[in-house]
Amino acid sequence: MVLSAITVTLLATLALYVNERGQNVETQEIYGWQVSAFNTLTGADQAIYNSLYTVKDEIPYIYDDINYFNQPGEKFHWPNLQDFQDYLLPPFLMDTSWEQNGSLQWTLFEPLPEGEMQGSTFYRGTDGQLPGQGSFLLVIGHIHAGFTNSNAIVVWWNEANHVEMPENGFRDSLILRGWREVVPYSGSEEVRRIFGE
Amino acid sequence: MISPTHRLFKSFGIVSTLLLMIGGSEASAAGLNVGITLHPYFSFVANIVGDRAEIIPLIDADANPHGYSPQPSDMIRITSMDVLVVNGIGHDSWAFEILDAAGRKDGLTLIYANDGVSLIPIAGDNSGEKIVNPHTFISTTAAIQQVYSIARSLGELDPDNADYYRDNARRYALEIRKLRAEFDQKVTGTDLSRFLAATMHSGYDYILQELGLQVSAVIEPRHGVEPTARQLADTIDRINIAHVNVLFAEKYFASKLSDTIRDATGVRMYSISHISSGPYTPEKFVEEMRENLNTLAQAINDVATDQ
Numbered sequence: 001m002v003l004s005a006i007t008v009t010l011l012a013t014l015a016l017y018v019n020e021r022g023q024n025v026e027t028q029e030i031y032g033w034q035v036s037a038f039n040t041l042t043g044a045d046q047a048i049y050n051s052l053y054t055v056k057d058e059i060p061y062i063y064d065d066i067n068y069f070n071q072p073g074e075k076f077h078w079p080n081l082q083d084f085q086d087y088l089l090p091p092f093l094m095d096t097s098w099e100q101n102g103s104l105q106w107t108l109f110e111p112l113p114e115g116e117m118q119g120s121t122f123y124r125g126t127d128g129q130l131p132g133q134g135s136f137l138l139v140i141g142h143i144h145a146g147f148t149n150s151n152a153i154v155v156w157w158n159e160a161n162h163v164e165m166p167e168n169g170f171r172d173s174l175i176l177r178g179w180r181e182v183v184p185y186s187g188s189e190e191v192r193r194i195f196g197e
Numbered sequence: 198m199i200s201p202t203h204r205l206f207k208s209f210g211i212v213s214t215l216l217l218m219i220g221g222s223e224a225s226a227a228g229l230n231v232g233i234t235l236h237p238y239f240s241f242v243a244n245i246v247g248d249r250a251e252i253i254p255l256i257d258a259d260a261n262p263h264g265y266s267p268q269p270s271d272m273i274r275i276t277s278m279d280v281l282v283v284n285g286i287g288h289d290s291w292a293f294e295i296l297d298a299a300g301r302k303d304g305l306t307l308i309y310a311n312d313g314v315s316l317i318p319i320a321g322d323n324s325g326e327k328i329v330n331p332h333t334f335i336s337t338t339a340a341i342q343q344v345y346s347i348a349r350s351l352g353e354l355d356p357d358n359a360d361y362y363r364d365n366a367r368r369y370a371l372e373i374r375k376l377r378a379e380f381d382q383k384v385t386g387t388d389l390s391r392f393l394a395a396t397m398h399s400g401y402d403y404i405l406q407e408l409g410l411q412v413s414a415v416i417e418p419r420h421g422v423e424p425t426a427r428q429l430a431d432t433i434d435r436i437n438i439a440h441v442n443v444l445f446a447e448k449y450f451a452s453k454l455s456d457t458i459r460d461a462t463g464v465r466m467y468s469i470s471h472i473s474s475g476p477y478t479p480e481k482f483v484e485e486m487r488e489n490l491n492t493l494a495q496a497i498n499d500v501a502t503d504q
Contacts, residue, residue, distance in 0.1 A: 037315050039327055046317060047406045053315045054342045061367060088374040090338065090407070095381040100389060100409020187311025190286045190329050 030183050033175045035157055038185035044101040044130050049155060049182050051091040052138055056153040059140070062087055078121050078140070080108050091125065102128030104136065109165060120169030127162050135163040137179060155182045229355055232278035234289035235262055237334035237472050238310060238347075240482035242282060244369040245348045245362050250355070253278055255292055258476050265291045272299045280354060282347055285309040286316070287331035308350040310334075310343040319399040320412035335472060336403035337377050337486065341370045376487050380408070383494035387501045394496075395436055397446040397455055401469050404489065410497075413439045416458060423454055436462045442503070443496050445469045467496050 030036055037049045062079045070076060084092035084106075091098065092106050104125035126135040137156040156179040166174055171181075228250040233239050242252050253274055256265060275281070275295055283292050285307070296302045311333050318327040333339040348366035352359030394405065395414040405412055414435045416424060424432060435441075441464055446455040448468040459466045469492060470485040 038318060043406075043411060044409060047409065050315045050317070051338050051407065054338050054345075057313075057342070057345050058367075058370070088371070088378055090377070093377075095377070096384050096387075096389070097377070097381070097408045184315035185329070187286055187309055187314045187316060187333070190311070190316060191309050194286065 028183070028185055028189065033171075033180055034183045035180040036185065037182050041157065041182070044128070045134055045136075045157065047101050048091045048104065048125070048136060049157065049184075052136065052155045053184055055089050055092075056138065056155070058087075058089065059153070062089075078108060078110055081106055092123075102130040102133045104128045104133075107165070122165070122169065124163070124165060133161055134159045135161065137163075137166065137174070139169045139174075141169065156180065157182045228358075229279045229351065230277055231351070232275065232281035232305075233477075234281070234283050234292045235334065235473060236475070236477060237340065237482045238282045238284075239477040240479055241310070241340070241344050241347055241369075242351075243479035244372075245344065245351060245365050246358075247361070247365060249358050249361065250351070252477075254477050255281065255295065259474070262289060262291075262473050267291055267295045267298060271295045275299045275301055275305070278305060280306040280308060280351070282308045282310055284311060284331060284334070286311050286329060286333075306354065308347055310347055313346040314339050314342045317402060317406060320396075320402045320406070320415060330399050330402050332400040332471075333403055334482075335400055335469075335486075335489070336407060337373050338407045339403050340482070340486075341373055344369055344373075372483060373486070376483065376490055377408075379487065380490040380494055383491070384497050387497055389497060389501070391440075391503075392443065392497055392500045393439060393441045394443045394445060395432075395441045395458075395464065396469075397444070400447065400471055401445055404486075404493075408493065410493070413441050416444075416454065429454075429457075433458060433461050436464065442500055443467065445496075447471055465496065465499055467492050469493075 028036055028039065035041065037046060037053075041049055059079060062083060063076075066079055066083055067076045079087075081092055085094065091101065091104065094103075098104075105127045106123060106125045109122040109124065121140040123138040124135070125137075128135070135158045137158070139152075139154050139156065141152045141154070156174055158177075158179050160178060163178075166177060166179070228246070230251045230253055231242050231246065232253045232255050233242055234255050236258075239252055239254060242250075246252070255271055255274055256262065256268070257270075260268075272295065276299060281292065281296075283289050286309075293302075296305060311331075314333050316329050316333070319330045333343065344366050348362040352362045355362070389410070392410065393413050394410060395416065396402075396405075396412055397415075398417040399415050402412060414432055416429075416432055423429075436444075436458070441462070444455060444458060444462075444464040444466045446466055446468055448470040455466055458464065469489050472482060472485045475481070
């Protein structure tokens with residue numbers, strides 16, 4: 001009787017502990033050409049990715065803003081590095097936090113009207129100053145140009161500190177050049193783990 | 198020539214200001230009743246919905262959400278909600294007990310604020326495990342991601358106001374980003390090379406990481422649980438070996454433990470708000486994050502002065 005009570009108490013305490021503390025995230029399934037933001041990226045690279053993960057939602061809004069006053073026939077353009085300074089947008093904003101996170105050098109490559117680069121916009125961040133720091137590539141694919149099946153914005157990471165501009169934004173081509181798609185461990189996945197939904 | 202500032206505030210500035218003027222005279226009687234579990238979510242939702250929805254905190258403002266025990270009054274509040282915004286990943290598990298007890302588990306729409314947040318592990322954990330850190334709201338970047346996510350979900354529930362919510366979310370996101378700019382003005386040019394921080398618990402990992410400030414040690418093995426004597430001795434050793442010079446402790450839940458560590462290591466100690474106490478107000482999140490960032494800037498400058 002006493003043993004049963006102790007066992008129940010121990011199990012209840014363990015359940016409360018696990019519930020409050022959370023569990024080790026070992027179950028996230030990713031492909032070999034992907035990399036986990038949660039399990040693999042660390043420190044500055046993890047911070048940079050999380051900023052990119054947020055701003056990818058904002059870039060389309062900024063695109064609308066900066067092209068609003070375009071004259072008829074004027075070419076629409078994607079936000080450049082100066083636009084990101086105006087919008088105070090990390091990881092592009094060159095402030096103290098940017099320096100602390102390695103001072104990645106960001107470059108915008110606008111889509112070309114034809115050829116392999118058609119329909120994709122790149123933001124490349126490379127040459128970070130921290131030991132072991134990788135490079136980033138944010139790729140905006142445009143469905144209207146036939147680049148993808150959706151207007152997807154994907155973040156890629158390359159363990160190389162310095163990378164050249166990719167020849168195109170196609171997945172297989174990027175993978176062959178050492179790029180790996182970064183996969184977040186998101187709140188929705190954690191909710192599924194907790195509630196089993 | 199159109200200035201960047203002009204362009205910046207074009208669509209969501211001018212248009213949403215007009216929307217605000219139009220909407221300012223409208224009553225929220227027909228709007229959603231939006232429940233929230235934590236103080237930051239009150240501020241987020243208030244800045245998104247303006248006066249076009251009611252906000253109903255699930256628990257009293259002075260209740261401590263850590264280890265909270267549901268009260269009968271919570272059941273009454275939850276019955277009047279159309280939707281409930283939750284953290285959902287470890288900070289408001291009591292909300293699900295209330296849902297169950299009130300029989301609304303299957304009938305109430307939930308917005309999981311962290312659905313679109315890229316989570317990070319608890320820093321400074323020497324166990325080798327990767328434990329999810331649920332303190333996403335003590336941040337700027339992860340907070341903005343939640344604001345967008347909540348605005349999008351509310352817009353799906355209330356399509357007539359979806360554009361209004363989105364524009365307000367954008368304006369609020371910029372307000373949060375300006376906090377970072379204010380912080381930067383206070384630390385620009387300061388040498389951060391010797392700044393090494395420990396924290397009493399894992400609550401500040403998101404904001405410290407996004408600022409590029411790494412955590413060398415976390416004192417409490419779990420939020421609100423004091424370490425054993427052995428764990429404490431190990432942590433003090435780690436602080437001394439790593440030459441940690443700053444300890445961040447919780448503002449509202451003072452602990453003698455932090456005094457013990459300060460005495461044993463000589464670290465400077467500062468208080469950071471968990472944004473989980475006091476009245477629910479639309480301004481609370483920005484006000485307390487500004488205070489937190491001011492504290493961080495002060496700590497950085499103090500360490501630099503010590504050199």
